Amino acid sequence: MTATPEATEATPTIVLVGHGMVGQRFLEALAERGLTATHRVVVLCEEPRPAYDRVALTSYFSGRTAEDLSMTDMEFIETHGIELYVGDPAVSVDREAKKVTARSGQVFDYDTLVLATGSFPFVPPVPNKDAEGCFVYRTIEDLLAIEEYAKTATTGAVVGGGLLGLEAAGALKGLGLTSHIVEFAPRLMPVQVDEGGGAALLRTIEDMGLSVHTGVGTQEIVTDSEGAVTGMKLSDGSELATDLVVFSAGVRPRDQLARDCGLTVGERGGITVDEQCRTVADPHVFAIGECALAADGRVYGLVAPGYEQAETAAATIASDEAAFVGADLSTKLKLLGVDVASFGDAHGATEDCLDVVYSDSRAGLYKKLVIGRDGTLLGGILVGDAEAYGTLKAFTGSVPPVSPESLVLPAGAGAPAQIGPAALPDDAIICSCNNVRKGTIRGAVTEHNCTTVPEVKKCTKAGTTCGSCVKVLGQLVTAELEASGVEVDKGLCGCFAQTREELYEIVLALRVNTYQDLLDRYGRDGARGGDGCEICKPAVGSIIASLAPTIGASGYVLDGEQAALQDSNDHFLANIQKNGSYSVVPRIAGGEITPEGLIVIGEIARDFGLYTKITGGQRIDMFGARVEQLPLIWARLVDAGFESGHAYGKSLRTVKSCVGQTWCRYGVQDSVRMAIDLELRYRGLRSPHKLKSAVSGCQRECAEAQSKDFGVIATAGGWNLYVGGNGGATPRHADLLAQDLSDAELIRLIDRFLMFYIRTADRLERTSVWLERIPGGLDHVRDVVVEDSLGICEELESLMAAHVANYRDEWAETINDPEKLARFVSFVNAPDTPDPVVGFVPERDQIKPDLPLLTIGSRPLEGSAQR
Amino acid sequence: MTLAPETTDLKIQVRLDEDWVTVCDLTRLLPGRGVAALLPDGGQVALFRDRAGQLYAIDNRDPFGGAAVLSRGLTGTHQGRPFVASPLLKQRFDLETGQCLDDEAVRVATYEVRAS
Ligand code: SRM
Numbered sequence: 001m002t003a004t005p006e007a008t009e010a011t012p013t014i015v016l017v018g019h020g021m022v023g024q025r026f027l028e029a030l031a032e033r034g035l036t037a038t039h040r041v042v043v044l045c046e047e048p049r050p051a052y053d054r055v056a057l058t059s060y061f062s063g064r065t066a067e068d069l070s071m072t073d074m075e076f077i078e079t080h081g082i083e084l085y086v087g088d089p090a091v092s093v094d095r096e097a098k099k100v101t102a103r104s105g106q107v108f109d110y111d112t113l114v115l116a117t118g119s120f121p122f123v124p125p126v127p128n129k130d131a132e133g134c135f136v137y138r139t140i141e142d143l144l145a146i147e148e149y150a151k152t153a154t155t156g157a158v159v160g161g162g163l164l165g166l167e168a169a170g171a172l173k174g175l176g177l178t179s180h181i182v183e184f185a186p187r188l189m190p191v192q193v194d195e196g197g198g199a200a201l202l203r204t205i206e207d208m209g210l211s212v213h214t215g216v217g218t219q220e221i222v223t224d225s226e227g228a229v230t231g232m233k234l235s236d237g238s239e240l241a242t243d244l245v246v247f248s249a250g251v252r253p254r255d256q257l258a259r260d261c262g263l264t265v266g267e268r269g270g271i272t273v274d275e276q277c278r279t280v281a282d283p284h285v286f287a288i289g290e291c292a293l294a295a296d297g298r299v300y301g302l303v304a305p306g307y308e309q310a311e312t313a314a315a316t317i318a319s320d321e322a323a324f325v326g327a328d329l330s331t332k333l334k335l336l337g338v339d340v341a342s343f344g345d346a347h348g349a350t351e352d353c354l355d356v357v358y359s360d361s362r363a364g365l366y367k368k369l370v371i372g373r374d375g376t377l378l379g380g381i382l383v384g385d386a387e388a389y390g391t392l393k394a395f396t397g398s399v400p401p402v403s404p405e406s407l408v409l410p411a412g413a414g415a416p417a418q419i420g421p422a423a424l425p426d427d428a429i430i431c432s433c434n435n436v437r438k439g440t441i442r443g444a445v446t447e448h449n450c451t452t453v454p455e456v457k458k459c460t461k462a463g464t465t466c467g468s469c470v471k472v473l474g475q476l477v478t479a480e481l482e483a484s485g486v487e488v489d490k491g492l493c494g495c496f497a498q499t500r501e502e503l504y505e506i507v508l509a510l511r512v513n514t515y516q517d518l519l520d521r522y523g524r525d526g527a528r529g530g531d532g533c534e535i536c537k538p539a540v541g542s543i544i545a546s547l548a549p550t551i552g553a554s555g556y557v558l559d560g561e562q563a564a565l566q567d568s569n570d571h572f573l574a575n576i577q578k579n580g581s582y583s584v585v586p587r588i589a590g591g592e593i594t595p596e597g598l599i600v601i602g603e604i605a606r607d608f609g610l611y612t613k614i615t616g617g618q619r620i621d622m623f624g625a626r627v628e629q630l631p632l633i634w635a636r637l638v639d640a641g642f643e644s645g646h647a648y649g650k651s652l653r654t655v656k657s658c659v660g661q662t663w664c665r666y667g668v669q670d671s672v673r674m675a676i677d678l679e680l681r682y683r684g685l686r687s688p689h690k691l692k693s694a695v696s697g698c699q700r701e702c703a704e705a706q707s708k709d710f711g712v713i714a715t716a717g718g719w720n721l722y723v724g725g726n727g728g729a730t731p732r733h734a735d736l737l738a739q740d741l742s743d744a745e746l747i748r749l750i751d752r753f754l755m756f757y758i759r760t761a762d763r764l765e766r767t768s769v770w771l772e773r774i775p776g777g778l779d780h781v782r783d784v785v786v787e788d789s790l791g792i793c794e795e796l797e798s799l800m801a802a803h804v805a806n807y808r809d810e811w812a813e814t815i816n817d818p819e820k821l822a823r824f825v826s827f828v829n830a831p832d833t834p835d836p837v838v839g840f841v842p843e844r845d846q847i848k849p850d851l852p853l854l855t856i857g858s859r860p861l862e863g864s865a866q867r
Numbered sequence: 868m869t870l871a872p873e874t875t876d877l878k879i880q881v882r883l884d885e886d887w888v889t890v891c892d893l894t895r896l897l898p899g900r901g902v903a904a905l906l907p908d909g910g911q912v913a914l915f916r917d918r919a920g921q922l923y924a925i926d927n928r929d930p931f932g933g934a935a936v937l938s939r940g941l942t943g944t945h946q947g948r949p950f951v952a953s954p955l956l957k958q959r960f961d962l963e964t965g966q967c968l969d970d971e972a973v974r975v976a977t978y979e980v981r982a983s
């Protein structure tokens with residue numbers, strides 16, 4: 001299938017106009033049917049890049065690059081000999097001569113023409129709609145333009161509160177803008193949700209800090225003398241000030257090319273096709289995707305029906321039988337922090353249907369199921385908790401095995417029946433974007449030997465589009481592996497078959513307070529009685545340290561056996577550097593330091609010749625200390641009132657602060673005091689990974705709290721608590737956990753949150769990853785720590801209270817213990833001799849490691865006595 | 868060479884060519900952790916003791932980073948073999964043979980060691 005067919009009389013040509021999501025799927029379907037080998041295939045692509053994942057467009061703002069979004073494997077294009085013309089749209093079609101002309105002037109003869117031109121965003125005809133600062137939201141280029149313009153803007157407004165509008169508004173907020181949504185209908189997402197769902201959705205969206213204006217239209221865009229947007233006039237007479245406007249008021253099929261060449265189009269647009277996706281006017285022309293008006297009289301604005309049309313057209317060209325007769329309109333909103341889903345007959349249009357509704361507007365929950373007379377699940381709406389979406393959607397059209405009430409009641413209320421994907425029939429559709437049934441997924445595991453979700457995704461395409469089915473996919477894969485007897489080893493390492501969470505529970509419940517005891521009693525068979533490994537030793541050391549007061553272990557990490565468990569840095573209470581020297585980081589709580597404190601640090605650094613640097617964590621790092629200098633340096637620091645900053649530990653690092661209310665004209669609370677309080681409260685707390693925090697004095701967020709494991713932002717009414725943020729290699733914006741908390745409420749929630757994380761996270765799993773991984777995600781964590789759904793909050797709080805009460809400074813303890821101090825030498829047999837490999841050379845008036853010295857001691861193996 | 872951990876007046880000795888060099892008291896070696904010693908020829912040796920009392924001695928230099936730090940790594944057993952993981956970039960070295968478990972081509976020197 002790799003030969004490029006010559007464009008001879010004998011080789012029929014297929015010309016595809018539009019290389020979007022559906023166009024790409026059409027090419028794949030052609031290849032699968034062998035049509036690329038027998039046809040010349042020409043693709044005219046208008047955008048400056050080949051097909052990419054438009055559905056995931058918004059994730060560009062959360063760090064995915066244009067390359068990540070690409071759906072086009074150039075190898076695929078090449079091996080199948082496809083001629084792809086990027087940035088060269090079709091400008092006209094001559095159906096009589098069967099020719100397409102591209103903008104570049106190239107003319108292509110076709111035997112079959114396939115139009116997959118998608119849609120364009122509809123912009124209501126309001127005055128100044130084209131002003132500078134007005135955008136649409138459809139292509140990567142649109143996003144790039146919005147991103148650039150947002151740099152100089154502070155407020156943004158989205159016209160349209162539908163699925164896309166909400167996504168766009170969330171994105172604007174993510175760009176740091178105060179965001180407004182203006183929706184003409186009386187509720188958000190009017191197409192998908194009903195009134196009850198709309199009310200719950202409104203609450204959630206407003207809680208996220210977006211302003212919603214429903215029941216008002218946009219009348220005019222207001223501009224300044226330069227023609228740039230400054231606001232918009234609304235139909236109720238009010239004016240909304242904004243620097244940027246995104247129109248997201250629906251899409252219209254791009255059918256101009258078809259109109260120009262005399263093809264039939266629908267009254268409200270869309271190229272009219274039959275069930276084979278052939279245009280009704282010309283059997284040589286097909287239309288698929290969002291530009292097509294399907295045989296059922298609808299234009300589909302979702303990708304799944306488009307994919308089905310692509311398959312249908314390819315099958316028809318191959319003379320196979322296929323038909324597209326209509327599709328499901330299930331949707332799930334991909335906006336971070338909002339769970340909204342609707343599926344099947346969500347509005348109850350079926351005759352005689354009944355509803356089951358659960359609504360709790362206080363918690364922003366609304367769930368409705370539409371049930372037929374015979375008990376068939378017809379559809380539904382989920383707001384606030386779309387946990388069950390994947391399963392419910394798959395059950396649509398059948399009678400679920402349990403009563404409908406039990407499907408919508410929240411966990412804890414009554415006896416909720418858990419219907420897992422195991423109960424689904426094999427022909428249930430799991431991935432509606434790609435039309436993959438449960439049987440196919442099971443087959444991927446049993447017949448194609450897939451053992452992980454990524455493998456199954458590759459093999460079946462399930463889960464590769466909107467991603468909303470990935471969770472069910474994971475459950476199915478695990479269930480199938482287990483059923484076929486493959487053991488899924490979730491153990492921590494080669495020594496323990498338990499997960500970190502299970503080990504934590506064992507240590508806590510059975511008060512196991514030494515590593516050896518744990519290994520000998522609970523280790524894997526071959527590992528008992530052994531020396532453990534570099535994975536479980538620090539992990540268990542950390543569990544023991546975080547539970548120390550409760551299980552009767554020493555809270556001092558260098559005591560007894562614990563010393564042997566610690567990672568090398570924890571063992572020396574400092575961070576090792578590339579030449580074997582160490583860095584010293586005293587705690588500077590909240591980043592606040594007196595001039596005297598600065599002078600002490602300066603003097604110590606000068607006296608020991610250390611390199612000093614202000615860190616990214618609002619404190620001062622001194623580099624280049626030899627191991628034997630660490631106790632001397634710390635003796636002086638401790639004497640001046642400093643304590644360990646735990647820069648080496650998987651524990652609390654810093655709580656950054658902004659200057660806040662005390663000085664800043666915008667501040668609404670004392671952020672520095674709160675940062676210091678939090679840092680002192682949680683200092684020394686050992687956790688699965690490091691913990692970072694910050695407190696900002698107002699929404700301007702100068703302390704970057706939303707990039708922290710737990711971040712706090714002051715409000716006029718108290719504090720907002722955000723959790724699960726992360727900088728680093730995979731940044732994640734924190735999620736809002738609770739709002740307007742008093743000091744005491746804030747601390748209580750953080751106590752619970754941290755202890756719950758420490759209890760249930762995996763080794764080296766930051767809160768961001770943990771929050772994404774644990775079943776139920778943020779909602780579950782909120783249930784547990786805010787609503788106390790598991791009834792464990794009292795225990796979590798008392799564990800934290802024990803930690804706080806038992807905190808002691810590790811460095812103060814160490815410098816007062818001669819036995820421990822004896823370890824801080826380069827050589828056990830020459831305590832006064834410094835390691836000759838640790839040397840320094842000058843740079844910019846300070847020191848840096850002397851790297852050539854590191855080659856000393858690199859001796860040939862023969863040079864030493866061999867065993 | 869299994870010893871009762873309480874034994875106190877035993878010294879650790881490392882063999883350098885024909886001689887046994889006395890390094891330190893056995894008690895200075897915490898099970899599961901190492902120490903470094905300076906040899907008369909200027910070489911550095913990393914000494915370890917495992918839970919069963921077995922002693923090991925390898926060159927202290929991390930051949931990947933060049934710093935003399937292997938004595939500060941975490942120890943453990945991998946498929947029955949005792950190892951130390953470098954504190955720099957975590958490569959593991961077999962304590963008996965010096966073989967790097969993460970890179971076939973790399974090996975560090977080993978020494979004979981005893982307590983007497
Ligand atoms: C010193 C400092 C850089 C500087 O010169 O400013 C630094 C230095 C190190 N960082 Fe960092 N990070 C420093 C701020 C940060 C920040 C900024 C912040 O905290 O606001 C981040 C991003 C925020 C975040 O963590 O979410 C940061 C993200 C990382 C990561 C990636 C974490 C992630 O989740 O992706 C690592 C690697 C890791 O922890 O696995 C890391 C690891 C390290 C280590 C510990 C690597 C190592 O093992 O040698 C560095 C050793 C420090 C030392 O020897 O003292 N450092 N590091 C900063 C110390 C702050 C402090 O006062 O404690």
Ligand SMILES: Cc1cc2nc3c(=O)[nH]c(=O)nc-3n(C[C@H](O)[C@H](O)[C@H](O)COP(=O)(O)OP(=O)(O)OC[C@H]3O[C@@H](n4cnc5c(N)ncnc54)[C@H](O)[C@@H]3O)c2cc1C
Pocket residue numbers: 017018019020021022023044045046047054055056057058088089090091116117118119137138139164167254257288289290291300301302303304306332334466
């Ligand atoms: C932000 C966003 C989020 C979305 N989220 C979802 C979701 O969660 N679920 C879902 O099902 N759908 C979602 N959609 C809709 C989904 O992206 C579309 O249904 C899908 O892209 C339609 O595919 P298509 O190939 O028909 O059109 P497109 O992907 O738009 O591709 C059409 C292509 O044709 C090109 N073209 C047009 N005219 C010509 C010409 N004359 N010559 C050459 N090329 C031409 C266009 O430039 C475009 O590249 C979302 C859309 C957006 C914008």
Ligand code: SF4
Pocket residue numbers: 658659660661664665666667668671696697698699700701702703
């Ligand atoms: S976050 Fe607000 S209070 Fe704090 S410094 Fe910035 S503007 Fe001032």
Ligand code: FES
Pocket residue numbers: 430431432433434462463464465466467468469470
């Ligand atoms: S349902 Fe969208 S990827 Fe599976």
